[in-house]
Amino acid sequence: MISTPLCELAGIRYPIFQGGMAHVSDGKLAAAVSEAGGLGIISAMNFGGTKLREQIREARSLTSNPIGVNIMLQAPTAGDSAAICAEEKVEIVTTGAGNPAAFMPLWLDAGIKVIPVVASAALAKMMERAGASAVIAEGGESGGHIGEAATMPLVPQVVDAVSIPVIAAGGIADGRGLAAALMLGAVGVQMGTRFIVARECGVPAHYKSLILKASDTSTIVTGRRLGHTVRSLKTPYSRHYAQVEYTDISDEELEALGVGSLRRAAIDGDEKGGCYLAGQIAGMVKAEQTAAEIIEDVMRGAEAVLSSAAGYLS
Ligand code: TUI
Secondary structure, eight states: OOOOHHHHHHTOSSSEEEOOOTTTOOHHHHHHHHHTTSBEEEEGGGOOTHHHHHHHHHHHHHOSSOEEEEEETTSTTHHHHHHHHHHHTOSEEEEESSOOGGGHHHHHHTTOEEEEEESSHHHHHHHHHHTOSOEEEEOTTSSEEOOSSOHHHHHHHHHHHOSSOEEEESSOOSHHHHHHHHHTTOSEEEEOHHHHTBTTOOSOHHHHHHHHHOOTTOEEEEOGGGTOOEEEEOOHHHHHHHHHHTSSOOHHHHHHHHTTHHHHHHTTOOTTTOOOBOOGGGGGOOOOBOHHHHHHHHHHHHHHHHHHHGGGOO
């Protein structure tokens, strides 16, 4: 049995967060993860305004356990989503792709625990000063919008930089990853890619099939030129983007290539035009399972490797 300070902090049984993935993480998936003992997180990106409120209420109707909402700070709806989280009193807000300092007083006044995703020790320190309960240190192995540092060097450096708990993300999909994160000083993990293939996750079958068929070299990083660096699966769309990114194509044309591409993947299942975000660990995700089975597998796996590691000590 593994229990870490994250379990008490977040009011959860197992130290596992499900990443709030744009156009993927809805109330149904979040509720399934929370009901299974992890923390389910709804992505506010999917749903401006009333739709986010509906998703939170749907999740509430399916579980009485805590739930979280992730706010992508570059989204035009971030301010609206921030207010809805405060009104609906979700237990936890996570943020991504920026500095949430402007919203922190609103959330803290509503009694919400704020857990920003950071890609550097410097931002982690700022978040600690601004009142964050913990931070998620996300390495560039992750899918979606990423920073430069990898999980292995990032996590211990963030752990050393702050006194609040640190959750590791990026390249984690099984018990070995959870155990490794704990060894780096983290109190738990956030996983995204593995939960995309959860049975309760409603993405198009093509998205799940791309992840299930992926190998260790199936992802590609694009978008650095415009400052929206993202990791996605190699598909006709992402290969084309990579091919033209450093040609004489204008910034406007390149920007236009990106518009709507996440929706085309996660909502429409568009095989040619979709940008299918996934982390480097996709190659290890081999089965569609329920959220409860995924969490149980990760916990069992971590217990096994942590117990056997004790054999190295004399
Ligand atoms: O946010 C993510 N992953 C995402 S967001 C997303 S939606 C999207 N839509 C259009 C274009 C691009 C993305 C898909 N995936 N992860 C959390 C994360 N945050 N990763 C890295 C960071 C980060 C980076 C820099 C957080 C803070 C930061 O600080 C910059 C600053 O302002 O100090």
